Amino acid sequence: MRITLFALALLIALSSQPPLLGASNNASPPEVLDTSAKILRADSNYYIVPYWPQPTKCLTSGGLGLTSIGQTCPLDVILVNDRYHGRLPLSFTPINPKKGVIRVDTDLNIKFAARTSCPHHSTAWTLEFFGSNKAPQWFVTTGGALGNPGWKTMYNWFKIEEYDGAYKLVHCPSFLPHKHLCQNVGVVVDRNGNKRLALTHVPLKVQFQKA
Numbered sequence: 001m002r003i004t005l006f007a008l009a010l011l012i013a014l015s016s017q018p019p020l021l022g023a024s025n026n027a028s029p030p031e032v033l034d035t036s037a038k039i040l041r042a043d044s045n046y047y048i049v050p051y052w053p054q055p056t057k058c059l060t061s062g063g064l065g066l067t068s069i070g071q072t073c074p075l076d077v078i079l080v081n082d083r084y085h086g087r088l089p090l091s092f093t094p095i096n097p098k099k100g101v102i103r104v105d106t107d108l109n110i111k112f113a114a115r116t117s118c119p120h121h122s123t124a125w126t127l128e129f130f131g132s133n134k135a136p137q138w139f140v141t142t143g144g145a146l147g148n149p150g151w152k153t154m155y156n157w158f159k160i161e162e163y164d165g166a167y168k169l170v171h172c173p174s175f176l177p178h179k180h181l182c183q184n185v186g187v188v189v190d191r192n193g194n195k196r197l198a199l200t201h202v203p204l205k206v207q208f209q210k211a
Helices: 002-015 151-156
Strands: 046-050 063-067 076-080 090-094 108-112 125-131 136-142 159-163 166-171 183-189 195-200 206-210
Touching: 046 063, 046 090, 108 125, 125 151, 136 183, 166 206
Parallel strands: none
Antiparallel strands: 046 206, 063 076, 076 136, 076 195, 090 108, 125 136, 136 195, 159 166, 166 183, 183 195
């Protein structure tokens, strides 16, 4: 009985001790993997494609592209159905540009790695407000900037998060205190049939294919 009580007391004492020097509970988030199960890297380009649960001919169909909606420039981000026409590769730049690996739940900039019809506008993603206070809508467009996290650049930041066996994109800047700003990136079909990327309740389930 004494041995049992001593063991219990020892267990409680050890559990109350501070962690060993060098130990850390702040483990790095998991790496994001592409369709070949390889780690996404900041120095490579990828297609963001809709997720398909089983290998099919449509596995890499579709992707994200750019189009002009309402104004010539900057261009807006849309979902395209044809992998041969319209979809464009993208690159990811983490909030710490020295980090070469792309991880989930980490602030990053997303940029199309392609020439466009708007050479004087950046192809980096940003958010633009449309609609009214009664029916607000934020769409993903281009013309954003890379780096410099803060209030002035808050609309340029996105994250990749694990979602139902795949991934989703979210707008949720970690460097800002207001978590109510966090929303999924999904698809909204406008009156002209454009499948526009926008902040929505339902996320677009995606995967990443090496370009």
